[in-house]
Amino acid sequence: MVGPSRFMTLLSCFELGLIDRLRETPGLTADQLGDVVGAKPDALEQLLLLLVKEGFVAYDENSGSYSLDALADVAEKDLRQVLADMDMIKVVTLRQLFYLTDSVRTGTTVGLKELYGHEGDLFGALVEHQDLRESWAKLMDTATAHIDPWFFDNIDIPPGSRVLDLGGHTGLGAIHTYNLKASPGLRVTTFDLPDREKECLANFRAHGVEDHCSFIGGDVFEGVPKGFDVVLIKHFLPMFDKSKVFRVLEEVSRSLEAGGQINVLVPVFPENTDEPNNHTVDFYPSFFLGCVMGQGGPRKLSTWQRWIEECGFEVTKAIAQDPASMPPHALPVEGILCATKAG
Amino acid sequence: MVGPSRFMTLLSCFELGLIDRLRETPGLTADQLGDVVGAKPDALEQLLLLLVKEGFVAYDENSGSYSLDALADVAEKDLRQVLADMDMIKVVTLRQLFYLTDSVRTGTTVGLKELYGHEGDLFGALVEHQDLRESWAKLMDTATAHIDPWFFDNIDIPPGSRVLDLGGHTGLGAIHTYNLKASPGLRVTTFDLPDREKECLANFRAHGVEDHCSFIGGDVFEGVPKGFDVVLIKHFLPMFDKSKVFRVLEEVSRSLEAGGQINVLVPVFPENTDEPNNHTVDFYPSFFLGCVMGQGGPRKLSTWQRWIEECGFEVTKAIAQDPASMPPHALPVEGILCATKAG
Numbered sequence: 168m169v170g171p172s173r174f175m176t177l178l179s180c181f182e183l184g185l186i187d188r189l190r191e192t193p194g195l196t197a198d199q200l201g202d203v204v205g206a207k208p209d210a211l212e213q214l215l216l217l218l219v220k221e222g223f224v225a226y227d228e229n230s231g232s233y234s235l236d237a238l239a240d241v242a243e244k245d246l247r248q249v250l251a252d253m254d255m256i257k258v259v260t261l262r263q264l265f266y267l268t269d270s271v272r273t274g275t276t277v278g279l280k281e282l283y284g285h286e287g288d289l290f291g292a293l294v295e296h297q298d299l300r301e302s303w304a305k306l307m308d309t310a311t312a313h314i315d316p317w318f319f320d321n322i323d324i325p326p327g328s329r330v331l332d333l334g335g336h337t338g339l340g341a342i343h344t345y346n347l348k349a350s351p352g353l354r355v356t357t358f359d360l361p362d363r364e365k366e367c368l369a370n371f372r373a374h375g376v377e378d379h380c381s382f383i384g385g386d387v388f389e390g391v392p393k394g395f396d397v398v399l400i401k402h403f404l405p406m407f408d409k410s411k412v413f414r415v416l417e418e419v420s421r422s423l424e425a426g427g428q429i430n431v432l433v434p435v436f437p438e439n440t441d442e443p444n445n446h447t448v449d450f451y452p453s454f455f456l457g458c459v460m461g462q463g464g465p466r467k468l469s470t471w472q473r474w475i476e477e478c479g480f481e482v483t484k485a486i487a488q489d490p491a492s493m494p495p496h497a498l499p500v501e502g503i504l505c506a507t508k509a510g
Numbered sequence: 511m512v513g514p515s516r517f518m519t520l521l522s523c524f525e526l527g528l529i530d531r532l533r534e535t536p537g538l539t540a541d542q543l544g545d546v547v548g549a550k551p552d553a554l555e556q557l558l559l560l561l562v563k564e565g566f567v568a569y570d571e572n573s574g575s576y577s578l579d580a581l582a583d584v585a586e587k588d589l590r591q592v593l594a595d596m597d598m599i600k601v602v603t604l605r606q607l608f609y610l611t612d613s614v615r616t617g618t619t620v621g622l623k624e625l626y627g628h629e630g631d632l633f634g635a636l637v638e639h640q641d642l643r644e645s646w647a648k649l650m651d652t653a654t655a656h657i658d659p660w661f662f663d664n665i666d667i668p669p670g671s672r673v674l675d676l677g678g679h680t681g682l683g684a685i686h687t688y689n690l691k692a693s694p695g696l697r698v699t700t701f702d703l704p705d706r707e708k709e710c711l712a713n714f715r716a717h718g719v720e721d722h723c724s725f726i727g728g729d730v731f732e733g734v735p736k737g738f739d740v741v742l743i744k745h746f747l748p749m750f751d752k753s754k755v756f757r758v759l760e761e762v763s764r765s766l767e768a769g770g771q772i773n774v775l776v777p778v779f780p781e782n783t784d785e786p787n788n789h790t791v792d793f794y795p796s797f798f799l800g801c802v803m804g805q806g807g808p809r810k811l812s813t814w815q816r817w818i819e820e821c822g823f824e825v826t827k828a829i830a831q832d833p834a835s836m837p838p839h840a841l842p843v844e845g846i847l848c849a850t851k852a853g
Binding site for chain 2: 183268448
């Protein structure tokens with residue numbers, strides 16, 4: 168019951184600058200902190216109690232002063248990334264979750280409608296609302312930076328392939344593909360809604376890959392372009408309920424020749440739902456249902472594998488991240504599935 | 511980081527009626543649940559994963575069906591009270607906490623302004639907004655039902671006393687005082703803002719205590735009426751920062767003759783902040799600062815005692831609830847302090 172309160176009390180101590188001030192100057196009292204951050208000392212004392220309880224901050228009864236405790240040992244870089252995660256959770260989910268039940272009933276993101284007057288999914292709302300966009304972008308940059316190298320390390324793209332990046336937004340995936348899997352004749356095409364074309368092509372030029380990368384505008388559910396050897400499906404399938412996941416996979420299968428390959432990146436639930444140190448189950452259902460799409464969500468790796476096979480592919484690889492090897496702040500456990508269209 | 515998500519995922523399963531349906535009919539599949547509660551089975555599968563992880567609900571892989579697990583053993587009455595708590599936390603705090611940092615900076619409840627256009631504290635907002643009022647009332651009724659008997663069991667009101675209930679709202683505390691501490695000549699007066707008078711007097715009549723109870727309208731900070739032997743200060747002091755708590759206690763002291771008594775009911779933090787099973791520190795600071803008043807909060811019992819003594823009283827009793835004896839759903843640990851005005 169105290170989840171939302173704990174979350175915001177901790178984040179608020181960072182937002183107020185208390186942690187940064189105590190890092191610079193250990194041993195400040197509530198009065199001194201109040202002066203430097205511009206808030207009443209009574210209120211700061213109240214908020215800091217939780218951080219003292221958790222051992223993040225130390226309080227000295229005699230002098231009435233605070234210093235960093237466990238937080239002193241957290242590297243600045245890790246802390247910035249945790250804060251980016253917490254800021255995203257605050258901006259993209261906290262208020263929106265109030266409307267979770269209505270979102271589940273209607274299959275729409277009611278929170279975006281109530282709070283932003285936006286009808287549609289989060290990706291549309293990101294275009295219109297800077298607060299959502301900034302908070303989301305900071306998180307995505309962090310996530311992409313640690314996920315994409317792992318993804319490309321684990322997939323095979325035969326030399327000279329023609330690669331389609333399905334739902335590739337504004338080209339970052341295509342650029343990574345070209346740079347990390349370069350081979351003579353490799354061509355990468357971003358496939359997404361037509362309104363992304365301009366920004367995507369500008370990104371290709373900015374990264375000097377415009378001779379090897381291109382853009383095709385369209386809607387996956389109206390057909391996937393033919394003529395490709397390899398299709399990448401990154402961060403796309405968890406946006407949809409099962410029936411739509413199947414439609415995407417079937418459209419991709421239809422677009423490929425026998426022997427054509429897909430490489431899928433998806434968040435995965437643990438095979439044993441009650442695994443205590445895995446928080447995918449705690450966070451992602453309400454995230455996709457209430458805050459992003461009004462549908463969708465992660466699945467177990469074995470479920471993704473079964474669905475891909477039921478859509479006419481032979482799965483050649485199915486791996487999930489080892490939570491132990493992930494950065495401490497990373498919430499999702501991602502999985503990679505490689506598969507070949509059956510002959 | 512997953513606190514808000516866990517909270518709303520659990521509450522949403524109740525709001526959707528999933529738990530009630532599974533109690534009536536164990537062994538329903540997601541498809542069957544979707545039909546009866548009017549939501550997509552994919553979404554219900556996603557939400558129920560957390561309840562399976564926590565052992566609240568059991569999932570049978572073979573039949574794909576759900577039944578209550580630990581929740582089957584929770585008495586209906588306890589469950590209703592937990593849900594009243596969770597509903598209050600959702601309605602009164604979840605979205606409001608988004609604005610916690612601004613509330614702390616300004617000393618006002620920014621969330622009420624942003625979400626309801628209300629300038630002022632929660633008690634003013636309750637008058638204007640039915641959703642807040644209903645959610646709050648359900649919780650307060652539950653809390654009062656288990657706290658007031660404990661409070662009156664532990665205080666002494668000499669026969670025939672003239673009792674003032676400070677900040678007594680619409681008279682419930684006065685009615686309880688008269689009924690639980692009856693003695694020949696006992697008179698109880700509710701003291702609160704003048705706009706409560708009409709409802710308060712109606713309540714006295716409805717409970718048949720109008721010959722023994724009365725109402726005085728006024729503002730504590732402009733002076734407390736004289737002529738009373740005993741002052742009750744229930745649920746009032748945690749609304750204020752230290753300087754205002756002192757002003758209240760000083761005004762009360764000024765109103766009393768030497769030997770006059772006060773009986774104070776306040777939420778208390780544990781003496782050891784890091785007590786793991788005490789959640790007062792997790793919940794109440796952000797509750798008072800961000801959602802109720804923009805200031806205030808519980809204190810340790812020893813702090814309340816010290817403050818009361820510094821305002822010219824001799825403390826004769828200071829006790830806190832034993833968390834082990836409290837209903838499992840109760841969040842605050844309350845304390846009682848009895849004190850006599852020094853001669």
